[in-house]
Amino acid sequence: MLANEAETVASKVRAYLEHYPDLWKSLDLGIVNLSALARIISREEGIDNIGAIIAALKRIPKSGYSNLIHRNEIKNSTIETRSNITVLILRPSTENIRLLINVTRNIVEGYTDYRIIQAAQGCGLVINDTMYERIKKQIPKNEIIDAEHGLGEIILISTPEIKNLRGYVAYAASLLANSGINIVQIISFYSDITFILNSEDVLKAMKLFLNEKQRGGDKESVLN
Structure with a gap:
């Protein structure tokens, strides 16, 4: 195999793992079957050379992800929930942004x-x-792409340090996804992460984050 081809495979493997931080962490711990993982990557990324994928997996550096670091950050976070939420999506245009500003102003x-x-x-x-x-009634129906009602929010308000904490948003999202909770929308800005969920999943999500807070330490800061 040519050096350039090996580099291409290695970069694709790394990019794949960056999308799955939990998987990369498992690779760090040596609890992943490399052959099985290589076959999955081959199928999903369209790479024919299984041997090259396995070689890349063996050479991949440590992920740098630490569940303990993430749990400690969640421990120091505040959790808020909201219910009866509507998510409205309009066609992308400056006029529609102005419309939303105007109709909500008063x-x-x-x-x-x-x-x-x-x-x-x-x-x-x-x-x-x-x-x-x-x-x-002030919003033209032909401008509406989608509208969902009766949703819930769970908001994770963390410290500004999360801006430099790699994989934090992915870790928080994976806690929900791995428990079968569908994330309708996610909004991440500055030190807030807002997960918009189906209403029946909000309590389950709250329990998951409370459990993470307990595993990261005893102190809790929770607003209902």
């Missing part, structure tokens, strides 16, 4: 009552169901 009472999010595929509004009922 009804919201607090800083955390709503969020307006600008993204490449759409602009979103996260708002209480009751408040949405007050503004929905």
Whole structure:
């Protein structure tokens, strides 16, 4: 195999593991069947050379991920929950951003009552169901891509140190995903991570994060 080909395989293997921090951590611990993992990577990444994948896995550096570090950060975090949430997604345009600003301007009472999010595929509004009922007639139906109601939020408010803590958002998300909780939307900004979930999953998610707080230490800071 040519050196360039080996480098390409190695870079693809590393990129794959970066998407799965828990898997990379398991590789660090030596509890992964390399041949089985190589076959999975081969199938998902379209790499034909199983031997090259195994060689790359053997040479991959330590991930640097530590569950203890992540748990300690969660221990020092505040957890908040909200219910009866609407997520509205409109077609991406400057006009729709202005529309969302204008329709919410006179009804919201607090800083955390709503969020307006600008993204490449759409602009979103996260708002209480009751408040949405007050503004929905002002929003053209042909501009709506999607609207979901009756959702819940669990908000992880961490310290600013998470900006430099690799894999923290992925770790928090994996706790939910590994327990069968579907994340409807995720919003991560500065030191806050907001998971928007189906309402029936909020209590289960809260218990998961409380368990992580306990495993990271005894001190808890929780707001319901």
